[in-house]
Amino acid sequence: MFIVETKDLTKKYGRITAVDGLNLRIEEGDIFGFLGPNGAGKTTTILMLLGLTEPTSGSAYVAGHNATREPLEVKSITGYIPEKVGFYEDLTAAQNLVYTARLNGLSDGLANKRAAEALDIVGLPRAAERNVSEFSRGMKQRLAVADILIKQPKIAIMDEPTSGIDPEGIVQVLDLIAKIAKETNMTIVMSSHQLYQVQRICNRVGILMDGRLVAEGLLEELSREAMGGVQFRIEIKLTEITQAIVEAIKQISGVLSVEQSPSGLTINCSEDLRPQIAKKIVDTGGLMVEMKIQSYALEDIYLKYFREG
Amino acid sequence: MRGLVAIFDKELADYLISWRGIILFAVALLVTVVAIYGPAGALVNIREQLGEPTQFGQTQFVFLNLFTTSGEGSYAFLFFITMFIVPIVGIVLGFDAINREKNSGTLSRLLSQPIYRDTVFNGKFLAGIVTMAIMLTSVVLLVAGLGMRSIGVPPSSEEALRLFLFLALTTLYGSFWLGLSMLFSVLFERVATSAMASIAIWIFFLLYTLTGFIPNAVANMRVPLSDTPATQELIRYATVQIAATRVSPIYLFQEAMYVLLAPGTRTATEYLQIYASGAEWQPGPLPLSQTMITIWPHLVTFVAIAAVFFGVSYYRFTREEIRST
Numbered sequence: 001m002f003i004v005e006t007k008d009l010t011k012k013y014g015r016i017t018a019v020d021g022l023n024l025r026i027e028e029g030d031i032f033g034f035l036g037p038n039g040a041g042k043t044t045t046i047l048m049l050l051g052l053t054e055p056t057s058g059s060a061y062v063a064g065h066n067a068t069r070e071p072l073e074v075k076s077i078t079g080y081i082p083e084k085v086g087f088y089e090d091l092t093a094a095q096n097l098v099y100t101a102r103l104n105g106l107s108d109g110l111a112n113k114r115a116a117e118a119l120d121i122v123g124l125p126r127a128a129e130r131n132v133s134e135f136s137r138g139m140k141q142r143l144a145v146a147d148i149l150i151k152q153p154k155i156a157i158m159d160e161p162t163s164g165i166d167p168e169g170i171v172q173v174l175d176l177i178a179k180i181a182k183e184t185n186m187t188i189v190m191s192s193h194q195l196y197q198v199q200r201i202c203n204r205v206g207i208l209m210d211g212r213l214v215a216e217g218l219l220e221e222l223s224r225e226a227m228g229g230v231q232f233r234i235e236i237k238l239t240e241i242t243q244a245i246v247e248a249i250k251q252i253s254g255v256l257s258v259e260q261s262p263s264g265l266t267i268n269c270s271e272d273l274r275p276q277i278a279k280k281i282v283d284t285g286g287l288m289v290e291m292k293i294q295s296y297a298l299e300d301i302y303l304k305y306f307r308e309g
Numbered sequence: 310m311r312g313l314v315a316i317f318d319k320e321l322a323d324y325l326i327s328w329r330g331i332i333l334f335a336v337a338l339l340v341t342v343v344a345i346y347g348p349a350g351a352l353v354n355i356r357e358q359l360g361e362p363t364q365f366g367q368t369q370f371v372f373l374n375l376f377t378t379s380g381e382g383s384y385a386f387l388f389f390i391t392m393f394i395v396p397i398v399g400i401v402l403g404f405d406a407i408n409r410e411k412n413s414g415t416l417s418r419l420l421s422q423p424i425y426r427d428t429v430f431n432g433k434f435l436a437g438i439v440t441m442a443i444m445l446t447s448v449v450l451l452v453a454g455l456g457m458r459s460i461g462v463p464p465s466s467e468e469a470l471r472l473f474l475f476l477a478l479t480t481l482y483g484s485f486w487l488g489l490s491m492l493f494s495v496l497f498e499r500v501a502t503s504a505m506a507s508i509a510i511w512i513f514f515l516l517y518t519l520t521g522f523i524p525n526a527v528a529n530m531r532v533p534l535s536d537t538p539a540t541q542e543l544i545r546y547a548t549v550q551i552a553a554t555r556v557s558p559i560y561l562f563q564e565a566m567y568v569l570l571a572p573g574t575r576t577a578t579e580y581l582q583i584y585a586s587g588a589e590w591q592p593g594p595l596p597l598s599q600t601m602i603t604i605w606p607h608l609v610t611f612v613a614i615a616a617v618f619f620g621v622s623y624y625r626f627t628r629e630e631i632r633s634t
Binding site for chain 1: 311312314315316318319323327410413414415417418419420421422423424425628630631632633
């Protein structure tokens with residue numbers, strides 16, 4: 001069974017269609033990266049999954065519960081970090097968490113215990129008694145992670161969890177999410193328009209463009225599919241380019257194409273063939289000045305979809 | 310009602326511990342003391358009354374005079390409470406209830422917990438009512454205590470009962486203002502807008518009640534008086550005028566409370582009937598049951614208006630999209 005499933009989910013605001021017949025499926029235990037540029041409909045989809053807004057048509061299910069008709073069942077197993085997450089500034093971190101715990105029906109004793117544990121996990125044990133107004137953006141984001149841990153959800157939905165924090169904070173938050181996913185086997189849905197972040201921790205991605213899902217699948221699968229098997233691009237500079245060298249490289253198995261340019265050669269291949277290519281060049285009598293490898297990142301796939309629109 | 314207790318606890322603590330709560334209490338107490346112990350305060354008048362001969366058993370309600378009598382250069386406690394204190398407290402407690410949480414991004418988090426949206430609204434509303442009840446009770450007890458020391462007359466059991474009813478009904482009146490300002494906090498995104506809207510409505514009705522300009526204009530339009538008006542004409546004129554004045558919730562409540570706390574007074578309609586009948590008698594104090602019957606329509610009107618506020622707030626709030634931006 002899929003933990004998240006949407007059926008022709010559509011949301012219209014007046015004439016604008018924010019989400020257009022979305023059929024999304026997320027399996028239990030996945031770390032799902034929900035990619036798309038600003039305004040692609042990521043947040044709207046998330047709001048519909050949580051019953052925070054009603055779909056115009058279609059339906060969304062979380063763990064088999066209809067998000068519009070049974071929002072309470074959905075919310076009791078779902079942790080949500082909104083894009084601009086806020087806390088009660090005049091309360092301490094621990095008080096904020098205990099409030100969430102009490103809203104989830106936990107007894108006071110259990111609420112205090114879980115709050116302390118959650119703050120430990122996110123690395124804020126010493127900030128427990130400090131007012132949230134003293135927190136940096138990065139600390140608030142980690143507190144938001146603690147806030148969902150406290151209800152021990154089956155699935156966590158995070159809307160741009162890294163927006164507005166510094167690079168070091170981003171790494172901390174991402175590693176924290178990855179660690180939690182690994183330790184608790186929680187399903188995680190994370191939306192982002194930052195590719196490398198999704199790449200860093202997600203195993204599955206869905207790319208949303210103008211309210212439609214344009215690509216969805218495992219990360220490697222997706223890149224193979226999208227780029228026709230090309231995985232790596234190797235750029236080399238030579239003192240002199242001869243036809244013999246080009247022919248020799250073409251014969252290495254795994255090389256898909258060789259492009260020649262005034263400055264050097266660009267080789268597309270399905271695996272990392274640097275040693276073989278270097279050897280071939282030396283064998284053919286060429287002199288290599290520089291060699292660079294670039295793995296096809298999700299970015300290229302993403303940009304490809306971007307351009308095709 | 311899952312989560313109601315949690316929300317109620319948090320909001321009540323917010324109201325009572327925050328600067329907002331402390332300032333409200335301070336202002337209410339200050340105004341109370343000024344109203345009672347003003348330079349030419351009500352106490353002087355009441356002491357003078359004590360010496361006057363009893364008429365229609367008036368003296369049995371001497372203690373309640375503390376709340377309804379005004380001194381020279383000051384207003385009666387009841388006037389202060391209904392015109393200023395209760396509306397302001399109700400507005401201050403509610404004007405940012407929902408939109409502040411929306412703006413600070415806590416509402417998204419709150420509503421992603423397994424609770425119904427109306428529970429959030431109800432929890433905040435209940436906390437506001439309890440805060441007002443605590444505040445009004447302490448103010449009334451303070452006035453009663455100071456008054457008792459000064460005039461040396463304890464309240465009779467009926468007076469105590471009337472005071473208790475006054476407290477309960479004033480809390481209802483306060484929840485009317487609380488409901489209004491909370492409605493605006495649902496309707497308007499910005500805290501400043503909802504505050505201004507609530508205050509504008511209060512000032513409008515304040516001036517409406519104090520100046521009587523609009524009721525007079527309405528009456529002039531409906532019943533144009535001739536130069537030498539007949540009694541019947543005057544009565545028709547006054548009837549329209551009273552009805553128009555009662556559009557103001559402030560007047561409506563004040564009238565009911567004067568009847569409750571000063572059992573010798575009547576509603577404007579009844580005074581008009583006495584006048585129309587040509588009788589020359591002064592009305593005596595009403596028993597409590599009759600007082601309640603007299604002010605019952607006023608109270609029903611209040612509950613009805615509050616219900617409308619609630620209905621509109623619920624409708625808007627439960628269907629709204631909660632986006633955290």
